[in-house]
Amino acid sequence: MRYHVLAADYDGTLAKDGHVETSTVDALRRLRDSGRKLLMVTGRRLEPILDLFPDVSLFDRIVAENGALLFDPTTGEETLLAEPPPPEFAAELQRRGVNRLETGRCIVATWQPFETISLEVIREFAIDLHIIFNKDAVMLLPRW
Incomplete structure (x- = not known):
């Protein structure tokens, strides 16, 4: 059997x-x-991958942000595969004291102990996000 595509995670597999x-x-x-x-598949935002790995052109596509963003390294084209939260969402998290916050095109990430505040804001904004824990990271991801 001949395999035609290799999909590999960045952290822990490639890197x-x-x-x-x-x-x-x-x-x-x-x-x-x-x-x-x-x-390449990764939960990371695209920018850190582009900063860390100069050979992204080896890949036909990069699936970033836990599947929320598709990137073509040849053309630079980005395709959102999920609906991003409104900008006010991240602003409200910061207003409530979430001082470690990263926002991608679609995902928002923070770290413990901010999961409770994050859940409260998700509920108040009535947006369809769910929380995934990755070590100490608290990933606020779109539902598929």
Whole structure:
């Protein structure tokens, strides 16, 4: 059986502590040169990936933000795959003292102990987000 596409997670699969080894990049290059397609999947926002990994052009697509954003490294085109929360949502979290906050195109992330405040604001805004815990991170993600 011949596989035509490799989809690989960034953290813990391609990268260790945010860094991709040269041997991994070489293996990805060989795979791509064999005619196969490469997809990177990650829960991270797109900007940190672009900052950390200079070889994104090896990939045909990057699925970022836990599946909420599709990025084409060749053209730079971004496609939202979920509805982003309103800008007032992140502003309200900050107003309530959430001082560690990252916003992507669709996802909002904070860290413990801000999960309770996050849930309160989700309910008050009546938006369809759910909370996923990833170590100490509190990911506020769109429902699919």
